[in-house]
Structure formats: structure tokens, C-alpha cells
Amino acid sequence: MLKKILYPTDFSDVANKALDFIKEMKVAGAEEVVILHVIDKRFFDAMAWYATKDLPEIEKDLIKEVTRQIEPIEKELKDLGFRVKVRIETGDPFTEILRVEREENVSSMAIGSHGISNIKEMFLGSVSEKVIRKAKKPVHVIKR
């Protein structure tokens, strides 16, 4: 159940706790981690209204920033002996997480119970709950 673990992260504290869980799973047979960050299409669209840059440029900036934030996580996992794959997707977080779960054929998934802040969580609706409901494989829900 643990060979290949999907790790969707929004870089929140609770997502970091989910990473701690994954690290503990090394000894139980975890070999590979798929780090996933979803750039929320709705924020992205909203931003485009206000920004002076054009859309492809904003997306490029966002991907660069997300890559920068993922790098230390990737390094940490590799140092511990995990194989690591990084995926950055743009879209609806719920849909993208489930799509990647299936595409990557992971053994399980570790996610935080809440998003980056209560406000964001309210705005997003309950991404975690929808993911837990629809996931095919075991979900390790890490609490705040």
C-alpha cells in the first residue's frame, strides 16, 4: 500500500506534516514519491484580471515559484533514498489530484486535512474531503 506515494502539497504547515509521515514510511517499503502542486485555475483566472502581465507570462512565473518551493522537498526525499517525481499542474485542485492519482497509479496518497488557510479552504470548498471520497487508493489524512 505504500510503494509509490502521491504527495499533493500547497506548502502549508499541514502539508509539511504529511511529508513527515511519508518520510516515516521509508522503512515500511515506500520507494517513490510523486510531489504534486496544483496551481488553482480559479486564482490564476482572478489574478489575470488584475495583473499587467499576460496569462502565459503569469503562468510561467507561477511555475517558476512553485518549482523553487518544491526543490528542497525533492532534495530532502532523494537524500533519504526515495525516487522522486515532480508534477506541477494547473486546474481545479480536486480534479487534478485525482487525475494524477490515476495516471501515476500510486499505492496511496498523503494529504493535509485542510488547505493553506481557513479562508482559502472556505473559498476552495473542501478539496481534501472530495479527494478522500473519490480516491481509488488509501489516503493518509494528516491533521493540523
Added chain:
Amino acid sequence: MLKKILYPTDFSDVANKALDFIKEMKVAGAEEVVILHVIDKRFFDAMAWYATKDLPEIEKDLIKEVTRQIEPIEKELKDLGFRVKVRIETGDPFTEILRVEREENVSSMAIGSHGISNIKEMFLGSVSEKVIRKAKKPVHVIKR
């Protein structure tokens, strides 16, 4: 996150899969399992309407039957080197699971995503979802 794991079971197939997960966690530091079965107070009440026996007698029979079903699980875990505690509670499954989670101060919990059958699940409402939402500690949600 794994030292003491709560294992609420309704003896369904998916609850059995959650047990497989717990067994895999031995090597990752899991030491103790609290096996919990909640006798659903609502079924119990409903049964009392039809039964010719009185309530305390029905409850005694149910506890005996549940104990019989827990015994092989308890033995299996002990044979693997786990410390095991068995709790049989009567009440609302959601409330009792969360009460025992806190009382036993567990490190995490492994539960099935669904109850013993779709029909029962519909009747019960979504016990797992409510537990996941309100649990204090990580929840490992095992899917059908």
C-alpha cells in the same frame, strides 16, 4: 505518528483491508493496536422493538458475538508482536470512535472508507467522513 493505532472495525471487507495496512506499519514503529467495535445504538434500539428478549440480554448476546469476531484479529496482531487492547462500546459510531480516539490518546487511526454495505452506509450517514473531519490525529482511510 504510528506508535498506537486505533482500529475501528465493523468486520467489513474494507475494515479487513485497514487491518492489512496496520500490519504493514509494524516495521515503521507501530507497537499497539486498539481494536474498537461500536454496537450501533440505533440498530440496538430498533432490534429491541422486535425481539422477545429484554434489552440487557440482547446487549449481552451482541457483546458475546462481537467478542467472538474480534478474537482472531486480536490473536493475529499479538502473533505479529503488537500489544492489543479491545474496546466494545455501544452508542453512535461516530461519537464513540472519536471518544475512544481521545481517551486512548492514539497516534493515528486506520478506517475503511465505507461501512459494511452501501445500504447500511446510507442508513448510518457517512460515519467515516465525519470521523475524518473531527479526528485529532492522522486518519488512514482505506478504500474498497
